Amino acid sequence: MSNSFLIFASVLFAAFLGLSFIQITKIYDPEHHGDHHGKVVYGFPVPEFVTAGAEEEFVTPIAIRLASANPALGPKNAAKCTTCHAFEQGGAAKLGPALWGIVGRDIAADDGFAYSGALMGIDGVWDAEALDGFLLKPKAWAPGTKMGFAGLSDEADRANLIAWMFQQADAPLALPEPSAEDLAAIEAHEASGEH
Numbered sequence: 001m002s003n004s005f006l007i008f009a010s011v012l013f014a015a016f017l018g019l020s021f022i023q024i025t026k027i028y029d030p031e032h033h034g035d036h037h038g039k040v041v042y043g044f045p046v047p048e049f050v051t052a053g054a055e056e057e058f059v060t061p062i063a064i065r066l067a068s069a070n071p072a073l074g075p076k077n078a079a080k081c082t083t084c085h086a087f088e089q090g091g092a093a094k095l096g097p098a099l100w101g102i103v104g105r106d107i108a109a110d111d112g113f114a115y116s117g118a119l120m121g122i123d124g125v126w127d128a129e130a131l132d133g134f135l136l137k138p139k140a141w142a143p144g145t146k147m148g149f150a151g152l153s154d155e156a157d158r159a160n161l162i163a164w165m166f167q168q169a170d171a172p173l174a175l176p177e178p179s180a181e182d183l184a185a186i187e188a189h190e191a192s193g194e195h
């Protein structure tokens, strides 16, 4: 083997290593990873069960996210719901209840729909906070729900969808104002230096 071939081969190998490293850091870069539940240590994801009990990921309060949400991006996420739900005015129930005017309505209030006992057992109305919690992980927020949907893990996706759902009503309600607690939570989070 000639020297120049060896040099050529080692340059190629170094380039390959460099590229692999770039790929690995891209894949596991927490900023660009949709699921914020696992922690990332030295570039490698640690499964959630290892970090469970450690401090919770910070989620920006929904009222604050709604202030900068883009309802025009709602339909992109609503496309994940439309096999089971109609969002349009006068829409009928499918696998799930019709959702026109859902914001501000009592939970499980469509008399024509056979809800699970799980949803029937929850008091309250579908405000921004309830929707944000339910849509993050339906089965965690309403254990026993028959909504067969894993959830939307991205907090901005949920905010865009909820902002759009606020508009799908005869008399759309105003978006909620951030509460004093919401603002204090953001301030404390920023002071902690985490992102």
Ligand code: HEC
Pocket (backbone or CB within 6 Å): 077, 078, 080, 081, 082, 083, 084, 085, 095, 096, 097, 102, 106, 107, 108, 109, 110, 114, 115, 116, 117, 118, 119, 126, 135, 144, 145, 146, 147, 148, 149, 152
């Ligand atoms: C596979 C079908 C399916 C998909 C997909 C689905 N849902 Fe549902 N959804 C249901 C069912 C079924 C229920 C009733 C749950 C129960 O009774 O426990 C429900 C209930 C709901 C409720 C409560 C309605 C009420 O009257 O109280 C809301 C809000 C909701 N879904 C929103 C959504 C949104 C938003 C999406 C998309 C991000 C979505 N769902 C995706 C089937 C689905």
